[in-house]
Amino acid sequence: MNLAILILSVIGAYLAIGLIFGLWFVTAGLPRFDSAADDSPWGFRLLILPGSMALWPLLVRRIRSRRKETN
Numbered sequence: 012m013n014l015a016i017l018i019l020s021v022i023g024a025y026l027a028i029g030l031i032f033g034l035w036f037v038t039a040g041l042p043r044f045d046s047a048a049d050d051s052p053w054g055f056r057l058l059i060l061p062g063s064m065a066l067w068p069l070l071v072r073r074i075r076s077r078r079k080e081t082n
Contacts, residue, residue, distance in 0.1 A: 029064035036063045036070060044074060 037056040042049040063070060 026064065029067045032067040032071065033060050033064035036067075040070075040074065043077075044070070 036044070037060050041051065041056065041059075048055070
């Protein structure tokens, strides 16, 4: 029983962080990630929200690596 609670807590924390990152990504981070998506409509941004929530660690790593390249 305790293992199940631990697993669900970890998944919940991952998704909570993913939601926070995903909302930031579709509002402010997308132009930093891809300049072609700067003028993208909100429909497109809502479509990529679940993917950005699920793949937030990879997107954070990619944004950090781009930031290091520009410095």
